[in-house]
Amino acid sequence: MSETTPDASHAAHARDAADVKTWHREADVVVVGGGGAGVCAALEARDAGAEVLVLERAWKPGGTSAQASGQLYMGGGTPLQKACGFEDDPEEMYKYLVASCGPGADEEKIRVYCERSVEHYHWITGRGVPFKQTFLPVEVGTDPDTDDGLSYTGSELAYPFCEIAKPAPRGHTAQQEGENAGLMMMETLLAQLEPAGVSVQCDTICEPLISDHEGRVVGVVATVNGEEQCIRARRGVVLTAGGYIHNKAMLERYAPVTRRVRFRLGCDGDDGRGIRMGMGVGGDAIRMEAACIVVPFSRNRQFVKGVLVNAVGQRFCAEDLYQSLLGEIGMWREDGKIYLVLDDALYEQPQLPTEILAVGESFAELEAEAAIFPQGSLVHTLETYNRDAAAGADTLFHKDARWLDPLAKPPYVVLDLSLEKYPFWSAFTLGGLHTRPTGEVLDADGEVVPGLYAAGRNASGMPAHGYNSGLSLADATFSGRLAGVAAAAHTD
């Protein structure tokens, strides 16, 4: 049933303030959701002098940010970039993000973020989140289990982006060995809420919002232990309740392409409730079809030297594009049907957990055994690739020379990376409430919904059709901060 949400949620049916009999609790700023955006909104609102209450649905805050790998996309000349010997400036960062996050990238948000990214680095580190002052070389990969601070987490070095903007590594990973740097970052930030005087109430499911006769959001209905409470927000409500990757009905309605990706990245709370709460008071949800779709085939970086082909045996893009851009191209353009060709020199442990479609001592034998490509197509593709690689220039897609070796050591192999066979395709949603960089939520006419702010994946952030790792924590922490400031600033 696409018409009802799984949990019969009534997030979109706003409550009239005139119908509120008792206000159970109140604060200046009420933050719905204690993930990365929520905690940053709360800290900044509190710093601005507001009384702040964070309502968290789970038994403890953290959200999807606490499950993330702790990468923040930052740049423009951060101390970490400088310590590692990389030059960067806000303009190059801006040009890169606009080019890689579109069409539909929010240029205004990107502009503000690029101009303040260094300041944001200082804010994050000032809050106690450490970054080891070391660079992880691109040949090693993007998210191995090291504690290095800086790495490339996008397509900065790949064509055409390397010609559009001067490349610089901008993935800033909080210092923690293994993959739970996001948890460490969140625990560091969350630990500051109580000392700062921010109240956090867990096990509290919020929906819907409460608005007054003028359409101003003045609070939120919360359910605690099965009991309904009305929480008043004197200055504003900040929605930071995440995306909607775990709401199948919403995926079917808004993002049928993303819906096909089975491995969904997010915590249980990413059911779009916050987005629907905002819509219930007139908030406009935009770019709802947009998603980060990842096909992580290159964690073994050797594989970037392989050849990606589509269902008719053609190459379709440069293999050194970032894994999230490859995933989006693979789904929107190639319908999830993509294959990786390696030679014996590249085929080494650890292998990708997927089917071997074919093995052959020659390209012709490989194509014949694969039995899915038009006759001669794969052979032509590989011969062309080898000729280009030998000459040192990828004439089709300009893969960087560092990844360009002829496939010369038989046997050759075709790995099946199609959506049907390769289980590691993953996705999360990028669409959400339309906000100004300040976090003010806009309605379908482009006008502000008074009293309402949104941040993180509850809003549509910087990227639309295009993604770089670290942009979600960047959007969460930075847009959270701005929303907290804006909400606290309101006075009647």
Next chain:
Amino acid sequence: MSETTPDASHAAHARDAADVKTWHREADVVVVGGGGAGVCAALEARDAGAEVLVLERAWKPGGTSAQASGQLYMGGGTPLQKACGFEDDPEEMYKYLVASCGPGADEEKIRVYCERSVEHYHWITGRGVPFKQTFLPVEVGTDPDTDDGLSYTGSELAYPFCEIAKPAPRGHTAQQEGENAGLMMMETLLAQLEPAGVSVQCDTICEPLISDHEGRVVGVVATVNGEEQCIRARRGVVLTAGGYIHNKAMLERYAPVTRRVRFRLGCDGDDGRGIRMGMGVGGDAIRMEAACIVVPFSRNRQFVKGVLVNAVGQRFCAEDLYQSLLGEIGMWREDGKIYLVLDDALYEQPQLPTEILAVGESFAELEAEAAIFPQGSLVHTLETYNRDAAAGADTLFHKDARWLDPLAKPPYVVLDLSLEKYPFWSAFTLGGLHTRPTGEVLDADGEVVPGLYAAGRNASGMPAHGYNSGLSLADATFSGRLAGVAAAAHTD
């Protein structure tokens, strides 16, 4: 400014019924917009016994339907299909539409429509719209200036659709020579409003909706000669105010890919006002990124025998796919960069009004003169194509054998069909309010917004990512009828 609509519209800011001092006029069912959906909603609501008022923004009704070519996608065994010797049934029509209108096609709407399509044919013809009982052969084209009634207006004969469902022509074109059959159809339907007792008030701009304390839509604010009037709807409001192709701010927010297509199909009223009115009372707008994008290169049907290539000289799809599917593939997959290769046998008048990128006596000379394709790529593509054509089977994309002749008569030519150079790319939006097949508008939780109905392009209809000509008039007339019936049926 993407934040404000061009005309500073306040469609999304719903009016509280408690603030209405005077109801200037009332009816059982108020229809906003007198295009194809509106007139059908009005006729059916009136037939069901309701007092009906149609509010039209322009000086006369008709809307985009009156500018259309008068094609309705109908099938399942219509009298016209039978008269022309074609078998069809609702199940084959259903399978075809689900396959060609997705991902994200509204299977429930398609199901209802396929089951009732023959009945709908009788309703339309019963209202006086004539269809000449003749078939226009596929070799001639889809919309030439003849008055033939039946033709293929989709990809039914093309792979893979021809293997998914038994093909049948389903484009039913109202009988009129030239391209203004839509006007004739609309004039025929509109002429019945007054005799039926439906009131039509023109020069009336509607916004916003009026809802009561319970969230029920009870009327609409209308502006007539600069004066604001409140129009009460006792049973329901039906929004039939079209799509949003003429609202740049909405295109930027929701459909950045479509935004790039410069020739926008629709009447002035297609500014999304009706969609925003619905959103203002909690209506959910879905598949807002979806659009019909047409690259009409095959009106000279000979050109289907040409070879389409992308920016790197590869073929990317079968050339006999329907022009709207080609347009969507061309934009979403190939970034609007597509080229058509012809030989001298195909290159005849009338030509396409675009740049000739290259002319050559051989494929190698053609590729060299074009100077944009990787070395050898176009030559390989054309040699492969010619080999396939000589053997009678397109091994890459299964173009039907009827269109498969080797390009054998030099000189050869490359026509530039890219978005930058070819001015005939055109588009209109498909996204709109989320409705049940009945026209009931749903909110973000999937629940009905009481008193509100939407039809035509004001709603998201049958197609999502995929389009066949005639589906817009089909959606308009059929969903309009159902919405009219549903609105009239409401009693307190």
